[in-house]
Amino acid sequence: MATVETLLASKEKTVWSIGPTSSVYDAIQMMDEKGVGALAVTHNDNLVGIISERDYARKVILKGRSSSETNVDDIMTRDVLYTFPGQSVEDCMVMMTENHIRHMPVLQNKTLVGMISLGDVVKEIIKEQKIKIEHLEQTISWGESY
Numbered sequence: 001m002a003t004v005e006t007l008l009a010s011k012e013k014t015v016w017s018i019g020p021t022s023s024v025y026d027a028i029q030m031m032d033e034k035g036v037g038a039l040a041v042t043h044n045d046n047l048v049g050i051i052s053e054r055d056y057a058r059k060v061i062l063k064g065r066s067s068s069e070t071n072v073d074d075i076m077t078r079d080v081l082y083t084f085p086g087q088s089v090e091d092c093m094v095m096m097t098e099n100h101i102r103h104m105p106v107l108q109n110k111t112l113v114g115m116i117s118l119g120d121v122v123k124e125i126i127k128e129q130k131i132k133i134e135h136l137e138q139t140i141s142w143g144e145s146y
Contacts, residue, residue: 004092004106005085007124008114015105015115017042020049020073024060027051027072038103040112041076047105047112049076054102082107083116089124096121 017040018027027039031053041049051072059075060067082105083092096104096118106114 002089002124002128003085004083004087004089004114004116007089007116007120008085008106011114011116011120015040015112017112018051018072019043020071020076022072023068024051024056024065024070024072024075025067028053028056028067036115037117038115040105040115041072042112045112046110047080047082047107049073049078050080050103050105051076052103080105084108085113089121089128092116093118093121093125 016030016034016036018030020041020043031037031039038050038052040047041051049072055075055077056067059065060070081095081099081101083095085106085108092104096102102118104116105112106116
């Protein structure tokens with residue numbers, strides 16, 4: 001069974017983050033530049049929230065706010081669900097699906113060590129399923145040869 005640690009090993013090591021007093025415009029600009037859909041929000045190296053494209057759409061655009069005049073901490077999600085390296089990818093899938101979240105920080109000893117997306121989790125599960133199918137096909141073909 002794959003773990004978050006396994007998943008992180010195949011991803012870029014940099015965890016993109018932004019400060020809570022930065023503008024939402026700066027956050028969206030960074031997401032665009034880095035090709036990510038969410039950023040960890042950190043203060044003094046501590047995770048204090050997460051900001052996503054969904055937060056932007058729902059809490060800035062739909063509310064008629066200005067992204068350059070709104071701070072990240074005005075719209076970020078404060079009660080962040082997170083995972084840890086030893087947790088199974090399947091458990092992450094359940095947690096993310098049940099809570100309708102697409103991005104989850106990875107903490108180890110209260111230190112932010114990664115960020116995973118629902119897409120990352122799905123890819124890892126598909127990869128694991130392909131390996132199981134190949135193994136079963138080999139087992140079946142080996143059994144038919146006797």
